Amino acid sequence: MKPQPPKGTRDYLPPEMARRESALATVKGVFERYGYAPLETPALERLDVLIGKYGEESDRLIFRILKRGERGKRGEVDLGLRYDLTVPLARVMATHQDLPKPFKRYQIQPVWRAERPQRGRFREFFQCDVDCVGTASMLADAEIVAILHETLTALGFRRHRLSLNHRRILSAFMDAAGVRADVRTAAIRAIDKLDKIGKEGVEKELEKSGTTGEAARHILGMLLEPETVSFEAYVAAAEKAVGASDAGRAGLEEMKQLASYLGHFGVPEEVLSFDLHMARGLDYYTGPIYEALIPEAGLGSVGGGGRYDFLIAQLGGPDLPATGASFGLERLIALKAEQEEVPPAAYSQVLVAVYDETVLAEGLAAAAELRAAGLKAEIYLEPQAKLGKQFSYADAKGIPFVVVVGPEELARDVVQLKELASREQREVPRAELTAALAALVAKL
Amino acid sequence: MKPQPPKGTRDYLPPEMARRESALATVKGVFERYGYAPLETPALERLDVLIGKYGEESDRLIFRILKRGERGKRGEVDLGLRYDLTVPLARVMATHQDLPKPFKRYQIQPVWRAERPQRGRFREFFQCDVDCVGTASMLADAEIVAILHETLTALGFRRHRLSLNHRRILSAFMDAAGVRADVRTAAIRAIDKLDKIGKEGVEKELEKSGTTGEAARHILGMLLEPETVSFEAYVAAAEKAVGASDAGRAGLEEMKQLASYLGHFGVPEEVLSFDLHMARGLDYYTGPIYEALIPEAGLGSVGGGGRYDFLIAQLGGPDLPATGASFGLERLIALKAEQEEVPPAAYSQVLVAVYDETVLAEGLAAAAELRAAGLKAEIYLEPQAKLGKQFSYADAKGIPFVVVVGPEELARDVVQLKELASREQREVPRAELTAALAALVAKL
Numbered sequence: 001m002k003p004q005p006p007k008g009t010r011d012y013l014p015p016e017m018a019r020r021e022s023a024l025a026t027v028k029g030v031f032e033r034y035g036y037a038p039l040e041t042p043a044l045e046r047l048d049v050l051i052g053k054y055g056e057e058s059d060r061l062i063f064r065i066l067k068r069g070e071r072g073k074r075g076e077v078d079l080g081l082r083y084d085l086t087v088p089l090a091r092v093m094a095t096h097q098d099l100p101k102p103f104k105r106y107q108i109q110p111v112w113r114a115e116r117p118q119r120g121r122f123r124e125f126f127q128c129d130v131d132c133v134g135t136a137s138m139l140a141d142a143e144i145v146a147i148l149h150e151t152l153t154a155l156g157f158r159r160h161r162l163s164l165n166h167r168r169i170l171s172a173f174m175d176a177a178g179v180r181a182d183v184r185t186a187a188i189r190a191i192d193k194l195d196k197i198g199k200e201g202v203e204k205e206l207e208k209s210g211t212t213g214e215a216a217r218h219i220l221g222m223l224l225e226p227e228t229v230s231f232e233a234y235v236a237a238a239e240k241a242v243g244a245s246d247a248g249r250a251g252l253e254e255m256k257q258l259a260s261y262l263g264h265f266g267v268p269e270e271v272l273s274f275d276l277h278m279a280r281g282l283d284y285y286t287g288p289i290y291e292a293l294i295p296e297a298g299l300g301s302v303g304g305g306g307r308y309d310f311l312i313a314q315l316g317g318p319d320l321p322a323t324g325a326s327f328g329l330e331r332l333i334a335l336k337a338e339q340e341e342v343p344p345a346a347y348s349q350v351l352v353a354v355y356d357e358t359v360l361a362e363g364l365a366a367a368a369e370l371r372a373a374g375l376k377a378e379i380y381l382e383p384q385a386k387l388g389k390q391f392s393y394a395d396a397k398g399i400p401f402v403v404v405v406g407p408e409e410l411a412r413d414v415v416q417l418k419e420l421a422s423r424e425q426r427e428v429p430r431a432e433l434t435a436a437l438a439a440l441v442a443k444l
Numbered sequence: 445m446k447p448q449p450p451k452g453t454r455d456y457l458p459p460e461m462a463r464r465e466s467a468l469a470t471v472k473g474v475f476e477r478y479g480y481a482p483l484e485t486p487a488l489e490r491l492d493v494l495i496g497k498y499g500e501e502s503d504r505l506i507f508r509i510l511k512r513g514e515r516g517k518r519g520e521v522d523l524g525l526r527y528d529l530t531v532p533l534a535r536v537m538a539t540h541q542d543l544p545k546p547f548k549r550y551q552i553q554p555v556w557r558a559e560r561p562q563r564g565r566f567r568e569f570f571q572c573d574v575d576c577v578g579t580a581s582m583l584a585d586a587e588i589v590a591i592l593h594e595t596l597t598a599l600g601f602r603r604h605r606l607s608l609n610h611r612r613i614l615s616a617f618m619d620a621a622g623v624r625a626d627v628r629t630a631a632i633r634a635i636d637k638l639d640k641i642g643k644e645g646v647e648k649e650l651e652k653s654g655t656t657g658e659a660a661r662h663i664l665g666m667l668l669e670p671e672t673v674s675f676e677a678y679v680a681a682a683e684k685a686v687g688a689s690d691a692g693r694a695g696l697e698e699m700k701q702l703a704s705y706l707g708h709f710g711v712p713e714e715v716l717s718f719d720l721h722m723a724r725g726l727d728y729y730t731g732p733i734y735e736a737l738i739p740e741a742g743l744g745s746v747g748g749g750g751r752y753d754f755l756i757a758q759l760g761g762p763d764l765p766a767t768g769a770s771f772g773l774e775r776l777i778a779l780k781a782e783q784e785e786v787p788p789a790a791y792s793q794v795l796v797a798v799y800d801e802t803v804l805a806e807g808l809a810a811a812a813e814l815r816a817a818g819l820k821a822e823i824y825l826e827p828q829a830k831l832g833k834q835f836s837y838a839d840a841k842g843i844p845f846v847v848v849v850g851p852e853e854l855a856r857d858v859v860q861l862k863e864l865a866s867r868e869q870r871e872v873p874r875a876e877l878t879a880a881l882a883a884l885v886a887k888l
Contacts, residue, residue: 003493003538003760006523009486011536014549017482033815035792035822038461042453042568043487043525043554044507049447063488064510066521068558075519077510079450081487092455094447100840102825104791105458110487114512124486132825139804139825264808316447347548348479360583364708371477378479381546381576381583396544 008115008123014346015398022344023155023333024108027128030151031106034143036130039105041088043081043112050080053087053315061113081112085129085326090315093133097318101134108329131305131324133312138254141288141307141323142261148292148303148325149267155332156339161228161299162271163291165278166255167306172248173241173276177218183210185283187219192279194223195299202277223277231259234274241276251287258288280304284311290325296335303327342444347397349441350377353390355406357383363405366415366433373434375441394420400444401437452559452567458790459842466788467599467777468552471572474595475550478587480574483549485532487525487556494524497531497759505557525556529573529770534759537577541762545578552773575749575768577756582698585732585751585767586705592736592747592769593711599776600783605672605743606715607735609722610699611750616692617685617720621662627654629727631663636723638667639743646721667721675703678718685720695731702732724748728755734769740779747771786888791841793885794821797834799850801827807849810859810877817878819885838864844888845881 005011012020028038044065051059064077082088085107093099108128115121130147132140145162152160170188179187186209194202199220206216222241224233235252242248255274262272280289287307293299305325313319337343350370354363360383370377378399380390387404394402404416415433418425419440428436449455456464472482488509495503508521526532529551537543552572559565574591576584589606596604614632623631630653638646643664650660666685668677679696686692699718706716724733731751737743749769757763781787794814798807804827814821822843824834831848838846848860859877862869863884872880 002541003490003535005486005535005539006488006490009488011486011539012482012484013536013540013543014481014483017484021482032820033818035795035820037458037791038456038465039458040456040461042449042455043556044450044453044568046447046450060512063523064516065525066508066510066519068504072508073519075510075517079507081509091447091449092457095449095455096457097446099457100791100837104822112487124488135825137826139823139827143823143825261804261808264805266809266812347481347544351479360705361708364705365710368710374477376476376479378548379583379587381579381587382581383583393544 006123008117008121010122010124015343018344018346019333019337023329023336026154027151027327027329028106028108030147030154031130034104034147036104036106036132036147039089039092039107040109041082041085041092041107043110044079045082045088045091047078047080049091049316050083050087054083058083058113061115063112063114082109083113084111085109085127086131086311087315089129089131089133090312090317093312093317093320101320102140103133104131105133106130126330128327128329129324130327131322133322133324134320136309136321138257138288139261141258141290142265142267144305144323144325145258145262145290146265146267148290148327149271151327152292152294152302152332155336157294157296157332157336160271160292160294160302161273162267163273163275163278163293163304164255164258164288165275165290166251166288167279167285168247168251168287169238169242169255169276170279172243172245172251173219173222173238175245176241176243176248177222178215179211179219180215187211187215188279189281191219191223191277192281194275194277195293199223224275228270228273229275230269231255231272231274234276237276254287280306284308284314286310287323294335296339297331301328302332302335343398345376345398345400345444348376348378348399349444350375350401350403350437351390351394351397351399352377352379352403352405353387353394354379354383355387355404359405359407359410362410366403366405366430369434370437373438375434375437377437391418391420401440403433403437450567452561452565454566454568459787462788462790463777463781467773467780470598471595471771471773472550472552474591474598475574478548478591480548480550480576480591483533483536483551484553485526485529485536485551487554488523489526489532489535491522491524493535493760494527494531498527502527502557505559507556507558526553527557528555529553529571530575530755531759533573533575533577534756534761537756537761537764545764546584547577548575549577550574570774572771572773573768574771575766577766577768578764580753580765582701582732583705585734586702586709586711588749588767588769589702589706589734590709590711592734593715595771596736596738596746596776599780601738601740601776601780604715604736604738604746605717606711607717607719607722607737607748608699608702608732609719609724609734610695610732611723611729612691612695612731613682613686613699613720614723616687616689616695617663617666617682619689620685620687620692621666622659623655623663624659631655631659632723633725635663635667635721636725638719638721639737643667668719672714672717673719674713675699675716675718678720681720698731724750728752728758730754731767736769738779740783741775745772746776746779787842789820789842789844789888792820792822792843793888794819794845794847794881795834795838795841795843796821796823796847796849797831797838798823798827799831799848803849803851803854806854810847810849810874813878814881817882819878819881821881835862835864845884847877847881 190205289306291304733750
């Protein structure tokens with residue numbers, strides 16, 4: 001029996017790492033160009049920081065660490081593994097109160113949840129959060145939406161949709177429809193499913209939630225079919241939906257400002273959809289909410305977020321307004337991998353194969369020259385090995401090019417250059433090797 | 445009382461992250477150009493994988509995770525946090541037996557040790573390992589030493605020294621001196637301290653170890669003063685030291701091959717020191733061992749490693765020879781930071797400050813243009829804020845350049861460009877802004 005990583009966890013081998021690192025570089029590039037800076041926090045947090053922040057069900061999913069020594073033997077615990085990246089952010093804002101604000105940070109780190117292991121659900125997985133803490137300005141929300149748009153574009157996804165709504169408009173909509181306070185959350189969850197289950201499905205869900213009669217009919221009358229909805233259509237519907245609610249009208253004013261800022265940010269109108277039914281499950285949002293959907297995921301959510309002005313304080317941080325988004329980065333990487341015709345080279349770009357030990361020095365010199373030009377160039381580490389074995393190694397590692405340095409070639413000041421995919425081989429003057437390979441690698 | 449991260453752990457705030465990311469990019473670049481590929485493993489490993497691999501004392505330092513549910517309430521544990529990166533490597537070699545070999549991987553991830561917290565000792569810290577599994581060739585050892593050299597050079601350290609020795613030469617040296625088997629490890633630890641405590645110190649340590657009389661005199665007679673020792677001097681000393689031992693002579697042959705390969709790799713002779721006394725504490729080495737020392741660390745070790753041909757199998761992996769090194773990456777980053785005159789920009793490179801909301805669209809357009817050119821350019825997220833507040837924000841975040849977009853400037857198609865360090869301000873035609881800033885940022 002081969003030893004395995006613990007259930008619900010994975011090794012990231014080089015081919016997977018190559019995909020991840022490429023996607024991470026793209027994502028970080030976008031975040032940083034917008035002025036968001038990286039933050040990393042410890043995997044461990046004190047249990048009193050973690051417990052009671054996510055609700056009882058989630059508290060049970062926190063991995064607890066045994067204390068050292070005798071007290072540990074009695075089963076006492078004092079530390080837990082990070083459950084998400086939002087509680088650590090709130091803790092950081094409290095620990096380091098002199099951080100310049102607005103504090104714009106991104107954080108890409110694993111989190112741990114003791115879920116029952118099952119297909120596609122992991123106990124260790126990465127979260128990718130980008131947040132702006134310390135301003136209530138709609139410009140911050142617009143920036144986060146612009147980042148969602150630009151990140152998906154930079155990752156190579158096309159035809160994505162950004163769904164937007166406002167939490168206070170949604171609440172006012174429920175109030176105006178006459179939904180009872182005790183079933184409001186359930187009613188919101190019901191209409192949030194519109195994209196997946198259609199109007200008839202929502203009708204049934206509303207019934208289950210206890211929202212019936214007049215209220216249900218009012219809500220259903222307001223909902224548009226799930227397709228891209230223009231801002232003008234949204235405003236018209238929302239004005240009716242919120243009625244005379246001050247909170248609702250204030251929310252609508254914020255949405256108007258947000259829509260105008262999104263234009264300034266250059267987010268194209270055709271990717272935006274303003275959806276009165278979109279709710280983003282979580283209860284803590286207080287302002288605009290947004291969700292990124294892509295056809296590659298069956299128009300499922302691959303990221304989203306919203307404004308959460310009271311959460312940092314509730315989680316133990318100072319009283320600061322905040323907004324931000326979270327990406328389903330691992331899902332995006334997997335979706336991107338499905339579309340790839342050729343996976344990125346996981347190991348080297350070039351193998352320098354040497355005919356035998358007599359030409360090893362020349363082989364190593366060639367590899368050093370290629371590396372100095374920035375290429376990933378390795379030498380086969382057993383110079384006495386047959387060339388066939390060295391080629392098999394390149395094949396097994398998916399190394400696209402092999403340079404053969406042999407005594408006969410050395411005498412003529414040339415090398416053999418082989419592209420493994422096409423099995424084409426040609427002779428190249430030794431002095432032109434680096435330029436020739438750099439050109440080939442650039443075309444990959 | 446401000447909430448803190450757990451004792452012995454740290455938050456990495458943006459200024460520290462900027463240093464780390466820059467050093468990491470350098471280090472990874474070197475590793476990857478030599479054909480070493482990234483690997484990441486879960487933070488959690490099964491306790492049966494972790495326990496019994498490091499010795500009893502270390503076993504006590506492994507953080508144990510409580511089981512879920514009722515059994516957890518009784519204090520049962522089944523998982524632990526990774527203690528180093530070598531046991532996970534052995535486990536990966538066992539889990540994924542079809543990995544192409546030699547398997548050349550690097551791994552930079554945190555490890556956790558429940559040490560008593562004290563100044564400079566952490567319970568969560570990063571290790572940076574680079575290893576080659578699956579070949580006994582000295583070319584692999586030479587490559588690892590070349591990587592040590594190139595990494596330190598690429599990080600900007602000069603005047604480092606690479607100390608080399610061979611475990612079997614050291615063993616034969618002890619045997620030939622007549623050191624009793626039961627005190628051999630203690631004697632080796634004694635001479636390993638030569639650099640720190642000199643010959644007289646070593647004499648005392650040998651006495652403490654129980655190595656006395658003839659054996660101690662023999663050893664002390666062989667040791668050279670701790671300074672750079674040429675390969676020729678080492679060979680002469682080692683030949684005497686190992687006497688007629690076959691294992692010692694075989695070790696010396698390996699060292700000759702290694703030294704020759706290091707020449708091919710272009711590692712300059714003046715950084716190499718061949719030190720008969722250098723032992724690298726750990727017991728598991730079986731061949732060449734190496735250590736990197738830098739004057740910035742008081743010629744303390746900042747990295748090192750060696751060949752460990754039986755360890756992968758001992759740790760539960762398949763029976764594969766291996767060699768590799770580990771970097772004290774966090775120490776190197778700290779040493780580098782001490783030498784820096786100007787820390788790297790932790791946040792943006794440019795703040796676009798807008799005079800008021802009327803010129804916001806133009807400000808955002810300018811920021812977008814700068815970002816499209818690859819610059820980290822943010823806008824102040826509260827457009828109604830006074831310019832003074834916006835400048836203070838740039839100061840607090842160490843943003844080096846501020847571009848002011850104002851209505852009066854807009855009318856003349858110019859912007860104000862201010863460098864915060866010098867407080868110099870100049871007017872730049874709007875069309876030339878991106879080129880001007882790119883040039884300034886490149887000079888930072």
